[in-house]
Amino acid sequence: MRRTDKLGGSWCPADRFEGTWAIRQPRAFDRLGACGQASRVPRRARTVIVVLATLVLASAAACGQGPEGSPEGSAGGSPSGQAASPSAVTAATPLPSATSRPEPGHEVYGFLPYWEVDKTIAAHLRSTDLTTLALFSVTNNRKGAIDSKQNGYRRITGEIGAQVIREARERGVRVDLVFTSFGRARNDGFFGDLALQGATIASLVALVEELGLDGINVDVEGLDPALVPAYGAFVGRLREALVAADQSDELSVSTSGNVLGAGMAAAAATAGVDRIFLMGYDYRVAGSEPGATSPLDRRDGDERDLQWSLDLYEAFGVPPGRTLLGLPLYGRMWPVTGPELGAPSTGPGVVWVPRRNLDILEDPAIVPVRDEIEVVELYALLRAKSGALTGPSATPLPPPSNTPAGSGGAAAASPGSWRAVYVDSPETLGPKLALANDRGLAGAGFWAIGYERGLPGYTELINRFAAGQPME
Numbered sequence: 233m234r235r236t237d238k239l240g241g242s243w244c245p246a247d248r249f250e251g252t253w254a255i256r257q258p259r260a261f262d263r264l265g266a267c268g269q270a271s272r273v274p275r276r277a278r279t280v281i282v283v284l285a286t287l288v289l290a291s292a293a294a295c296g297q298g299p300e301g302s303p304e305g306s307a308g309g310s311p312s313g314q315a316a317s318p319s320a321v322t323a324a325t326p327l328p329s330a331t332s333r334p335e336p337g338h339e340v341y342g343f344l345p346y347w348e349v350d351k352t353i354a355a356h357l358r359s360t361d362l363t364t365l366a367l368f369s370v371t372n373n374r375k376g377a378i379d380s381k382q383n384g385y386r387r388i389t390g391e392i393g394a395q396v397i398r399e400a401r402e403r404g405v406r407v408d409l410v411f412t413s414f415g416r417a418r419n420d421g422f423f424g425d426l427a428l429q430g431a432t433i434a435s436l437v438a439l440v441e442e443l444g445l446d447g448i449n450v451d452v453e454g455l456d457p458a459l460v461p462a463y464g465a466f467v468g469r470l471r472e473a474l475v476a477a478d479q480s481d482e483l484s485v486s487t488s489g490n491v492l493g494a495g496m497a498a499a500a501a502t503a504g505v506d507r508i509f510l511m512g513y514d515y516r517v518a519g520s521e522p523g524a525t526s527p528l529d530r531r532d533g534d535e536r537d538l539q540w541s542l543d544l545y546e547a548f549g550v551p552p553g554r555t556l557l558g559l560p561l562y563g564r565m566w567p568v569t570g571p572e573l574g575a576p577s578t579g580p581g582v583v584w585v586p587r588r589n590l591d592i593l594e595d596p597a598i599v600p601v602r603d604e605i606e607v608v609e610l611y612a613l614l615r616a617k618s619g620a621l622t623g624p625s626a627t628p629l630p631p632p633s634n635t636p637a638g639s640g641g642a643a644a645a646s647p648g649s650w651r652a653v654y655v656d657s658p659e660t661l662g663p664k665l666a667l668a669n670d671r672g673l674a675g676a677g678f679w680a681i682g683y684e685r686g687l688p689g690y691t692e693l694i695n696r697f698a699a700g701q702p703m704e
Contacts, residue, residue, distance in 0.1 A: 334553045336668065338700045339363040339675030341484075341509060341556050343410070344396070346387035348682030354395050356685050358403070361698040363675065365400050366449050366484075367393070369410035370439070372422075376431020378439055384412075389443070397443060406446040408484065411436055412453075419455045423462045433470050437477050447482035448474060449509070450500075457492050464499030471504055482506035486558070489515070489541030497555075498548040508550060509677055512538050512664070513560035518580040522566040522652050524608035526559055528664060531574055531605045538664060542671055557668040557676045561586065561683040561690060563608075563655025570650055571612030573603055577652075584653050587685040592653075598623030600657070607660045611653040621651060658689040665693070666703035 340361060344353070345368045357365065367388045373379045380386075387393055388409070400407050411432075413419055422428060436448055450467055471483040484507035485500045487493040497508045513526045515536060523530075527537040538557070545555060566581040592598055592611060600609040613621040656664075668676045676697060684690035697703060 334672045336670075336672050337553070337674040338698050339507075339556060339677075340694055340698045341366060341507070341558075341675065341677030342681035342694075343368050343677070343679050344681045345369075346384040348680060349387040349390075349392050349396065351392065352685065353682055354392065354399055356682065356691075357396060357400065360681065360691050361695040362400075362405050362681070363698070364406040364408055364446075364484075365396070365681070366408040366410050367396075367445075368680070369412040369451065370436075371412050372428070372432040372435065374428075376428050376435055378435045397445065401444065406482075408447045408449045408482075409436065409440055409443070409445050410449045410451055410486075412451045414452075415454045416456065419452060419459070423455070423459050423466065429466055429469070433473050436470065437473050440474065440481065441477055446480065447484065447506070449484045449486060451486040453488075457495070460492075460495050460499050463496055464503045467500050467505055468503030471506075484509060484556075486511055489538070489544070490536070491544065494541075494544045494548040494550065497545060497550045501550050501554060506554065507556055507674060508554055509556045509558050510541060510545060511558045511679070512541060513558065513679060516564065516581070516654075518564075518582065520581065522564070522568060522575065522577050522581065522654055524603065524606040524654050524656070525563055526656060526664065527606040527608065528667070529605050529607070531603065537606075538667060542667070552672045553674055555671075555673045557664070557671075557673055559661055559664055559676060559678055560656060561678050561680060563653055565613075565651050565653045568650045568652040571652075573601060573610055575650070575652060584655055585683045586655065586687055586690075587683055589653075590686050592621065592623075593687065595623065602660065603654075606654075607663055608654050609657045609660060611655070613651040613653065615649050615651055658693040661690075661693055662703045665697050669703065 341364045342360065342362045343366045344357075367384075369384045370378050370388065371382060371384075378385060397407050413422055422432075440446075440448060448470065450470065452463065455463070467483065467485060474481045474483055483505045485497070485505050486509040487497040487500070488511050493511070497510070500508060515527055516523050516525055521532065523532065528539070530537050542557070546552070563584045563586075564581040565584040566577040567579040568575040568577055586593060592613070598611060598613070600611045602609055611623075613623060615621055665676050678694070
């Protein structure tokens with residue numbers, strides 16, 4: 233998810249956000265290169281994925297409720313819990329079987345980041361049909377207490393946070409507290425220290441009770457895959473303490489759509505968590521070539537898309553009835569060589585939030601092109617000398633076409649003047665929500681509620697999904 237507070241992640245100048253350095257989101261598939269960008273890795277056959285699943289599950293079974301915690305997120309490559317060779321493990325351990333697909337649910341899980349907690353957010357939430365509102369986020373200090381100096385804590389426990397919580401409860405919406413822990417060094421230390429984990433668990437449960445909340449979401453990113461069993465043990469102990477305080481409370485986790493994320497989701501499911509939020513976004517990051525943040529298919533031939541991630545979770549035995557498909561309410565903008573669909577980048581991409589770009593989205597002269605393969609909107613924009621962005625119709629150049637780059641599209645403007653925005657609209661999110669129905673998932677969710685303010689089509693789509701209406 234997108235963070236602007238220093239929570240233990242790594243800083244990357246490729247991702248500026250809200251005037252501060254944003255913590256890199258370590259979700260590029262399947263391993264990270266410089267600045268957290270996606271590194272090219274060979275495609276994995278399904279048999280290799282199953283072997284990796286077996287390694288994770290065998291390790292989790294061996295450790296049980298052991299003295300360690302383990303990673304969640306999407307920070308690394310293939311999860312492996314033991315040093316044994318894949319052939320030795322698979323020979324001794326049954327392969328995970330595909331889970332049956334239940335009737336789909338229509339839960340809606342919405343993350344509200346602290347930087348969206350302002351004077352207008354409560355009114356926006358009143359019109360959005362959420363099952364659970366997740367308040368992002370708090371973290372622990374070195375002694376296991378909640379870090380009260382962090383902006384997330386201050387916003388959540390402040391006046392507007394109290395209003396948001398009170399009104400959500402009055403509407404029958406569950407409210408979760410999001411616990412975040414980012415960064416390899418930080419998490420190596422955390423999951424190697426039982427006393428710190430225990431103190432943190434006690435602090436989290438106490439804050440949930442103090443604020444009158446309904447549960448906790450655990451979002452841990454940037455971890456060693458070898459800590460997957462320890463992660464499962466940690467979330468198991470956290471859930472036990474949470475339910476002991478209030479039997480109606482629930483624990484959920486956020487896990488990425490790559491191999492490591494699937495391994496962590498499986499470990500969390502084994503530990504008994506109530507919901508698993510599959511973060512179905514950041515398939516492209518700042519250093520990636522332009523395209524959909526959450527592709528339904530891939531124009532570039534890469535296999536890693538939403539369906540690939542869901543297949544991965546199924547291979548790892550993650551129960552679909554406890555899985556929520558997370559989708560983005562944001563996109564990315566890249567400088568590109570031209571307005572064509574798939575035009576290569578000339579620099580890193582940046583996060584593009586719809587509500588901060590209403591002038592573009594509401595301008596009738598700026599018409600997006602839909603990528604029917606990845607199922608995403610492309611806005612081809614021109615940067616003027618003043619820095620303002622306009623549509624191609626503001627110049628004599630023809631509008632962008634659905635013709636792939638390199639096959640004869642629109643004429644080029646001056647070098648460096650084109651910007652390509654790939655962002656989901658309500659129309660492109662519909663087929664992705666339909667995928668959650670087709671897979672029999674518990675529902676879907678969004679990062680991040682608030683990003684769609686001022687654009688009622690998104691809210692209407694969310695409400696239709698919650699009501700069980702057709703998505704396509």
